[in-house]
Amino acid sequence: MTRQKIINIAVIAHVDAGKSTLVDAFLKQSGVFRENQEMVEQVMDSNDQERERGITIYSKNLSIQYNDIKINIVDTPGHADFSSEVERIMKTVDTVILLVDSSEGPMPQTRFVLHKALELGLRPILFINKIDKKDQRALEVVDEVLELFIELGANDEQLEFPTLFGVAKNGIAQFNMDTPSENLNPLFETIVTQVGTYPIKLAEQPLLMQVSTLAYDSFIGRLGIGRIYEGVVKEGQTVAISRSNGTVKNARISKLMVYQGLKRVAVSEAYAGDIITFAGIEDIVIGDTISDPNNIRAMDTIHIEEPTMSMNFLVNTSPFAGKVGKFVTSRNIKERLERELEVNVGLKVEPLENSSVEGFKVLGRGELHLSVLIETMRREGFELGISKPEVVMHNDAQGNLLEPMEKLIVNVPVEYSGTVINKLNQRKGLMLDMDSDGVRDKVTYNIPLRSLLGFRSEFTNDTHGEGIMVRSANGFEPYKGEIESRLNGVMVSMANGKTLAYALGNLEERGILFVAPQTEVYEGMIVGQHSRDNDLDVNPTTGKKLTNTRSSGTDDSVKLTPFKKMTLEQALEYIQWDELVEVTPIDIRLRKKWLTQNERKQHRSDKK
Structure with missing residues (x-):
């Protein structure tokens, strides 16, 4: 070459x-x-x-x-x-x-x-x-x-x-x-x-490269991807692997590839400056340094920003558990998360302690970061129960509680900006800048990350889909105190069975429905949003009573308003501390953590 x-x-x-x-x-x-x-x-x-x-x-x-x-x-x-x-x-x-x-x-x-x-x-x-x-x-x-x-x-x-x-x-x-x-x-x-x-002359130095990305090939196994800083890499070469924990081991590179266009092309050797893909080291991880065994060197580990949000990935315990999913046990979930940790360096996983349900606390960089992982697992055949997202707090040297902040920019039509600004102020946001061209207002806020949980769908409704919202991490600041969360309660099914149009027609008067007629439901499943701030136990499976006497007028067929079908992100934003999102390869459902009325009464005092 x-x-x-x-x-x-x-x-x-x-x-x-x-x-x-x-x-x-x-x-x-x-x-x-x-x-x-x-x-x-x-x-x-x-x-x-x-x-x-x-x-x-x-x-x-x-x-x-x-x-x-x-x-x-x-x-x-x-x-x-x-x-x-x-x-x-x-x-x-x-x-x-x-x-x-x-x-x-x-x-x-x-x-x-x-x-x-x-x-x-x-x-x-x-x-x-x-x-x-x-x-x-x-x-x-x-x-x-x-x-x-x-x-x-x-x-x-x-x-x-x-x-x-x-x-x-x-x-x-x-x-x-x-x-x-x-x-x-x-x-x-x-x-x-x-x-x-x-510089071509760096190819004459002893080998030095660092792994920045991992990939997987079903034929040759795990692949390491990184840049050669110095030296030459050859197929079949023995190299030294320096780990972040200080350990060093020797290994052999079995296959070597470089990029040509969109394809990876096998080569016998590659030189300093190039980005290569290699196979043969099954336990390679991101940040590992590869060097010459006769001149072992370790590069600085790759520093990644700390996670700002966590969710609990729980074993699905609903009555419908295992009906459609292939992977439903805590062992399946643990193995899958361990595989994800190898390639997703912004992720952390901790075992859940003092929990009545088996599962893991998964920490990531935000709702989208974690929801992409959940969606990937769902498509692979996993069933999960996901808890309400929580922000990751920190303590400073004096022991003061700090929370992650976001820089938020909203661009909205002038007629809706008052509503949006009012809601951001209520959520402990601090306005940094406001600019207007007479048609649209561009407003910049510094706001706690937890204030934005559940805000996107509310923002979309308030701006009639015309608002644009972008955000990014903006450091940590002292804890801002309690923030109002969802104002509405939910309608919770108190029966098992299929929903009927007659029952849903009556429930429509009480709020917004999340299910269609002929949907299988179970006790404790959330079927809609209540128009008031309290939860309401309902029976969506009730049929119309039949009698032997015919009414003088013809009964009208039930006409229902289209139900609100939530995406995974909307569901994660919506739930409260005592609720879960049940994720399966086919369905996304909302449910209460405790399914029966008696269990919920017992745990009401645990509210945070």
């Missing part, structure tokens, strides 16, 4: 800024696809949930060829909940392309990903995307990004960042707003000029 000139870059941005679209354009213009080959949009978002949700969840690698230079590109998630995916790959790249929307400007997650890049001494390239928007303000946005660089403590070299403008969707990049372009060549030229290729 001839030694190539190599540059490694990552594309970072806030969610929806156009990262995956830019990667599509890179692939198209570098000739990875044949002219007659149909190209799928967001080709890197290959996971089912990524396609369904329209977001990037996992960072992924590919490579393109520009003249005689191989450019390895890492597409990263933009959502704050998957920031651990961003953090660990930053060390594998030479520079980052920071995408910013030409009208939105820097958003909360932009700050987070940029901060990580600057901390590692990278010199970012700014790409102002979507300059074809009618409301674009590209030059203002450049100034805002410069202010952000200064706020984050960028050094003089980093402040001299090159700026390009373009439309990723059309595969266009230009040096300034007045010089049109037909392709991405200005961006390619800037990457080469800004970074330079990886």
